[in-house]
Every structure is written in C-alpha cells, then in structure tokens.
Amino acid sequence: MVGDWRLSYNIRYILRLLENRPERIMEQNKDQKDPMSQINRALGLFLLCFGVIILFSIFFTETFTGKITNLAAGFIFVVIGLLMMFKRRGKSGGS
16 A cells, blocks of 8 residues: 555656656756857857967067067957857857
8 A cells, every 4th residue: 555655656756747847958958058159159268368468479579570460460369269259150040
C-alpha cells in the first residue's frame, strides 16, 4: 500500500514537470544568447582595446610617418572592434 502511494506521487510529480517543461525551455531560450554573438562581442572587445593601445602609442612615436601609421592602424582596429561588438544579425533564422 505504501508503495502504491509513492508510485502515484512520483507519477504526479513527473507529470507536473512535463507540463511545465515547454515554459521552462522557452524561458531558458530567452535568457541564452547566440554563441556567435558572444564570440563576436569578445573579439570585438579585444580589437577595440588593441586599437586604443595603438592609438595611445602615437604619443611615444618619434617620426611623423610612424604617428600617421599608428593613427591609421589604431583607427581601423577600433572601428572593426566596434562593428564586431554591435553588429546585428541580418537574418532572423539560423546560419
């Protein structure tokens, strides 16, 4: 008799979990971000920091050509880093 009670309790518990499962999956999907967007954000942050370091190195460069080169390279790295961080996906579907 005790075993029947536990079995029915376990079945009710499992059914309750299965009823709530689609809602939980939808909530988890809303919280999770696309892995590619997380990778792009991390790479973009790295390139942005690298570009800022190159721009900061302008003050320590002696020649005018070196300063212009550092300015151009730093600007390119900063722009690419910002684009990677804030790029939106064009397609709403998968890749």
